[in-house]
Structure formats: C-alpha cells, structure tokens
Amino acid sequence: MSSSISGIYKSGSRARAIEPARSKSIEASRPALSREELEAVLQCLIEDQIGSGSVTERLEKALAEAVGHKKALAVNSPAAAYHLAFLALEAGPTTTVWMNALTSVAALDAARYTGASVRLLDAGRDSFHPAPEAIQAMLEELNQGDVFILDHVYGSPCEFGLDDLRAKGVRIIEDITGVLGSTMATGESFGQAGDIMLCGLAEDDMITTGNGAFLCAAQNAIFKKMAALRYGESRDPHGIAYDYRLEDFQAAMGLHQLSRLGQMVSRRKKIGVKYLETLRLTKHQSCFKNPGPDSYHRMPVVVARPQEEVMRYFKALQIGVQRIPTPLHHFLSMPPMEFPNAERLFRRAICIPVYPALTANNVERIAGSVRNLI
Numbered sequence: 001m002s003s004s005i006s007g008i009y010k011s012g013s014r015a016r017a018i019e020p021a022r023s024k025s026i027e028a029s030r031p032a033l034s035r036e037e038l039e040a041v042l043q044c045l046i047e048d049q050i051g052s053g054s055v056t057e058r059l060e061k062a063l064a065e066a067v068g069h070k071k072a073l074a075v076n077s078p079a080a081a082y083h084l085a086f087l088a089l090e091a092g093p094t095t096t097v098w099m100n101a102l103t104s105v106a107a108l109d110a111a112r113y114t115g116a117s118v119r120l121l122d123a124g125r126d127s128f129h130p131a132p133e134a135i136q137a138m139l140e141e142l143n144q145g146d147v148f149i150l151d152h153v154y155g156s157p158c159e160f161g162l163d164d165l166r167a168k169g170v171r172i173i174e175d176i177t178g179v180l181g182s183t184m185a186t187g188e189s190f191g192q193a194g195d196i197m198l199c200g201l202a203e204d205d206m207i208t209t210g211n212g213a214f215l216c217a218a219q220n221a222i223f224k225k226m227a228a229l230r231y232g233e234s235r236d237p238h239g240i241a242y243d244y245r246l247e248d249f250q251a252a253m254g255l256h257q258l259s260r261l262g263q264m265v266s267r268r269k270k271i272g273v274k275y276l277e278t279l280r281l282t283k284h285q286s287c288f289k290n291p292g293p294d295s296y297h298r299m300p301v302v303v304a305r306p307q308e309e310v311m312r313y314f315k316a317l318q319i320g321v322q323r324i325p326t327p328l329h330h331f332l333s334m335p336p337m338e339f340p341n342a343e344r345l346f347r348r349a350i351c352i353p354v355y356p357a358l359t360a361n362n363v364e365r366i367a368g369s370v371r372n373l374i
Helices: 003-010 012-018 035-046 054-067 078-088 105-113 132-141 163-167 220-229 248-259 261-279 307-316 340-348 360-371
Strands: 073-075 096-100 117-121 147-151 171-175 196-200 213-217 300-302 349-351
Touching: 035 248, 054 073, 054 196, 054 213, 054 248, 073 078, 073 220, 078 105, 078 196, 078 213, 078 220, 096 105, 105 117, 105 147, 117 132, 213 220, 248 261, 261 360, 300 340, 307 349, 340 349
Parallel strands: 096 117, 096 147, 147 171, 171 196
Antiparallel strands: 073 213, 196 213, 300 349
C-alpha cells in the first residue's frame, strides 16, 4: 500500500470518517466492502485513473472468465445494460418484450426507451417465477422477433425449457444478477441460456461497483453491436452511441469484489439456509425451494401478520426490513387483480437482511425475531 493511502488510515479523524458507525441496529441491506476495495479506489484516484480505461478492461476480462464467456462489456447501470441489449436485438415499436412482473424496473424502463410493447407475466402462487399458465398463454401469443427476459428473481433459479420460445424466433435475455457466482443443479454455470446475458453490479447486488452492470453475448455479432452502441474505442463513429461507460475507480472496486465472490455467495447461502430452517418452525413461508442453487439475493418472507404491523415489530427491534421492490404492473398502472401473486408478495412479504456482512450474532438475532413473530 502506498504511503499516501497509509497516511489516510493513520489519520485519526479521517479513519473515523470512513469506519461504519457502531450501532445496535441491523441494516436492511449493506454492501460487503472491505479495506481492499477502499485501497483500490484510492489508488485509482491517486494515479488519476478516473475515466474508463485499463482498469475497466481488466474487470471486463475477469467478469467474462467468471461467467464462462469470451468477452464482457461493463456499463454504468442495469438500465444502460438492458437498453444496449434491446437495441442489439433490434427491439422497437413492433417488438413485444415479455417479462416477469417481479423483474427489475430497469428492464421495464429500458424496453420503453426503445418504444417496444411490454407484456408482464404474473408469478406463480408459491414462486418468484412466471406461473405455468402464464407461460402457456404467452406461448400462444409470441411472435418472431419478440424478446423474453429469463430472470432469476431474488437469487432463485428460473428453470424451464426455452425450446418453444426459440422455435418461434424469440430472442432471450438472461438476467443472472441474483445468481452470479452460483451454479445450476446440473453444475452448469448460469448465463449460457440466452442470446444475451446481463448482470447487475449495483449497491445491493452480489458484487458491486457502486452502480453498474455487464453484458455478454452468445454470438460475437451481437456483442459487437452492443460495444458499438457504447462510448469507447469500439463505438460506431457513424452512428448514435451512449455514454454508458463504467469508470476505472468503480472497476477497481469490482475487481476486488469479484475476487471474493465465492466467499460472499457461500455466506449468503449459509444465512439463507439458516432462515429456511427457522421458517419451518413458524407459519411464515418462503418461495425458495432449492438450497443448493438458491443464492438469496433477497430474502422475502411471506408473514402471517399484517405487513405494516410486522414492519413496526422489526423497527422496534432495530432490525431493518424492506418490502420487495415494487412489482412492474404498478409502474404501468395495471389492475393489481391481474397479477394476484406478485401483488400478494408485495403486500404480505418482508425482506429480512441476508447480506454477507451480517455476523453470526446478527443472523441468530434476526432468526429469533422471525421465530417470535407469531
């Protein structure tokens, strides 16, 4: 570590400024940052590596290797990643994009940037993923050139056959944000099922660059299209491009996060399994079914009590909890009764903390609080 960085740690007032405040409360969510990430970011700033350059290129190579692809393209937000993906697949006003009502709002917004129509699929009754009847209805309406988002919502693998979609000329975007660093029950890596693979790197994701995402593609021609649409050396000088670059100091953080990915995923899984064991002793429910592949990106629990009452209960115990992200039908002003299962999760589930920085005592305290919520 350089003397400049060491000096920051030796300065008492500055050291206190960067250390997290000590408190009895447990945050609802918190990125798993270490001293190494801070050192890497500071080193970039000291060396004036603020733009998008060699560090970002190193991160792209490391990410591609981690997910089993030849190349990766890093961008500054999940919405930017989805936008480039839709444009590379030539989505536009004549395209219908099909997605889970529980998918990230970034996917919805980016689809609307292109003028594409959006069709939402309700989740199953005890699942984070589209109900079989919703999938069957979709299959009857699909057209060539449509786009389907295969989203492993909250770290729960979405596994169903895609052959019928491909036979109809549907393009597939696989979002592995929730399962980055995990493998399927077969041992295969996630991210190989679609025409484009996308992964978020935002604050609450499996690893973070502050905000960001990356993309890979099954075909080099599609990857080149995405690269040509983003600012940088690969952009098309004769066409429109978007300033979606990830900066080097963000990439430096991501590189150190990536080096600890296995450790962080393992920790999430241990915490998630602990919570599932606790839930078996209660009337509360979880939609997680596969302790092996499940990654617990979020940990929604359907509680047997009014949601607002439960929120107050955990607040009194100084344990941060959250609702699930707002389902997409709310953003489209669609009737909740058309999406009863997604709406049920939104109205009845609370997400308990599951991030790797939780201590064993924190986890036990949260689990005990869930047990006592009767």
